[in-house]
Amino acid sequence: xxxxxxxxxxxxxxxxxxxxxxxxxxxxxxxxxxxxxxxxxxxxxxxxxxxxxxxxxxxxxxxxxxxxxxxxxxxxxxxxxxxxxxxxxxxxxxxxxxxxxxxxxxxxx
Amino acid sequence: xxxxxxxxxxxxxxxxxxxxxxxxxxxxxxxxxxxxxxxxxxxxxxxxxxxxxxxxxxxxxxxxxxxxxxxxxxxxxxxxxxxxxxxxxxxxxxxxxxxxxxxxxxxxxxxxxxx
Numbered sequence: 001x002x003x004x005x006x007x008x009x010x011x012x013x014x015x016x017x018x019x020x021x022x023x024x025x026x027x028x029x030x031x032x033x034x035x036x037x038x039x040x041x042x043x044x045x046x047x048x049x050x051x052x053x054x055x056x057x058x059x060x061x062x063x064x065x066x067x068x069x070x071x072x073x074x075x076x077x078x079x080x081x082x083x084x085x086x087x088x089x090x091x092x093x094x095x096x097x098x099x100x101x102x103x104x105x106x107x108x109x
Numbered sequence: 110x111x112x113x114x115x116x117x118x119x120x121x122x123x124x125x126x127x128x129x130x131x132x133x134x135x136x137x138x139x140x141x142x143x144x145x146x147x148x149x150x151x152x153x154x155x156x157x158x159x160x161x162x163x164x165x166x167x168x169x170x171x172x173x174x175x176x177x178x179x180x181x182x183x184x185x186x187x188x189x190x191x192x193x194x195x196x197x198x199x200x201x202x203x204x205x206x207x208x209x210x211x212x213x214x215x216x217x218x219x220x221x222x223x224x
Binding site: 002032034041044047048089094096098101 | 168
C-alpha cells in the first residue's frame with residue numbers, strides 16, 4: 001500500500017543536484033511532497049494533480065508520470081537548508097492517502 | 110503571521126485514559142487534516158475535513174478514535190480509551206482546497222505518550 005521512495009538516504013555537497021523518486025503500485029490521482037526537519041512538523045512543498053505535470057517551487061520542482069504511477073522531486077543547486085527527510089504522499093481512488101517511506105537528504109558544506 | 114496552533118504540545122497519560130487534542134486552523138482555511146507519525150509506521154493520514162464535514166476518516170481506528178469540528182475555528186481528535194500503541198506525534202494541518210501550491214500548513218504537533 002505504501003509508496004516506495006528511493007533513495008532511502010542521500011548526502012550532497014552544497015550546489016549539487018538530487019532526484020528523489022516515489023513509486024506506487026496503484027493508480028494515483030495526485031502526489032504531494034513534504035519536507036520535514038528533525039523534531040519539526042512537515043512542510044508541504046507542492047501537489048501534482050495531473051499526469052505529466054511538472055511544478056516548481058524555488059529551486060525544487062517535481063514531475064508526475066500518471067501512467068507509470070511515479071513522481072520525482074528535483075532539487076537543484078542544493079543548499080544547506082534543504083537537509084531533512086522528504087516524503088511523498090499519494091492519493092488513490094476512494095480518498096485513500098498513503099505516505100512514502102521517506103528519503104533522508106543531508107547537504108554538507 | 111498566521112499559523113496552525115495545536116494544544117497541548119505534550120501529553121503524558123496512562124493507558125485507559127481519554128485524550129483530547131485540539132487544533133485551531135488558520136482563519137479562513139476550510140480544510141483540516143489530522144496526521145499521526147511514529148518511528149515504526151511513519152506518517153499516516155487519520156482524517157480530513159472540508160467545511161467542517163468529514164471527507165475521509167478511513168485511516169483512523171474507529172473503535173477508539175473520533176475527530177470532529179465543532180466550529181470552523183476548532184478541530185478535535187479524541188482517543189478513548191488510550192493505549193500505549195497510540196504514542197506518537199499527532200499533527201494537524203489546514204489549507205484551502207483548489208490552490209496548487211502551499212495548500213497545507215502544519216501545526217507544531219502534539220507529542221502523546223501513553224504509559
